[in-house]
Amino acid sequence: MEYKDYYKIMGVARDASQDDIKRAYRKLARKYHPDVSKEPQAEARFKELGEAYEVLKDPEKRVAYDQLGTNWKANQEFRPPPDWNAGFEFSERGFGGGDASQYSDFFESLFGRSFRSGYDAYGGAAGNASGGRGRGGASFHAPGEDHYAKIMIDLEDSYTGATRTITLQVPEVDVQGHVSTREHRLNVAIPRGIRPKQYIRLAGQGAPGRGQGKRGDLYLEIEFRQHSHYRVDGSDVYLDLPVAPWEAALGATVKVPTPEGIVELKIPAESATGRKLRLKGRGIPGKTPGDFYVVLRIVPPPANDEAAKAFYRGMAEQFKSFNPRARLGVQT
């Protein structure tokens, strides 16, 4: 296991005050929060940061961590010294509120696993389900918590419906109160017409209830993989279609790929780049299906040999009075 330099992660000096640590945390948390950040690796950084803060904000843990000494380097192979934490007693306050991300082995070797809530606010990678927030104490009858997971599908799956096998990590608490995870594989039929960022609900696939309480539900958040040529906006689907100058100028019927297969599309004469052609109801299917938009982009043939160059020179001659920059108020 690797040593973690919590001070370095938070960008503070080892003698930083608790206020400095809090300020540093807030600042970095805003920067790397997965819901707001555009930084690559934001989620990993945010988790690391949460772990560092968990230790440094708590004077007891901070003192214990400092006991390890300053000779360790980040990522260095680490083994906790025997009895390193003798004489410390960790009160559990501060834990359990908010979300406890999954902490590193390093953290757990120092501070143990007992308080892990099993709540992963971000659902992790595809199929990594999360439990609800840990609610301590026994109640007589309570419905089980709802679980979450995120799954990636392709646009085409939304046109046809699809089946996905997801593996859920289900936290289990045994009689002694130890938390372990069990894998639960589940085949899910993803309904046709699903749109990005929609949730689907699987009744009774969440955590078991207490007493006579019924099982919680499983919610799956659907995300679409980036497609090589389609863009999705709500239930509408966009395709940028390259066309030759003569197709745009004279009109043409061209073959166009759609998620449902190839269709023939009539391009009106005198079309310009950016012209939008709509195929009504060919977007994501549903009660009110979306539309499929083709956006034209004129692509000139390359002028990479003498004959082509001669042709372009001929065009220049032919269209002498054409000024593409007329709107900019400049002469050719």
Add this chain to the structure above:
Amino acid sequence: MTERKPPGMSGEKPADSRTERNAIIIDEQHALTLAEFSHACAVQTGYIIELVDEGLLTPESEEEREPHLWRFASDQMRRARVALRLQNDLGINLAGVALALQLLDEIETLQQRLNTIDVMMNGE
């Protein structure tokens, strides 16, 4: 991990259950009640009512005054979950969360327009 499984394909490792076909899209027709929605977000209903009052969430049936007649679809679920995380993780109050969500929406709209323009200009 996820894997594509065309219908009728055999010889694949079976999952430990049959295929769940009762998956329901949380859309306008299958929107959640206040109680279901609160349970799904693991919060008290009072908290959701607060989010609606703050204008952070908009139930489907907006004109309804009675919270028990409210219905929530997927977009509201996503907003509520982001709001909860921002509140817990960044310690911002509801007004701040509302502002953050509004700005995030605007960024997303702008990003999409930018992507469209990029494609038009560069072909990729």
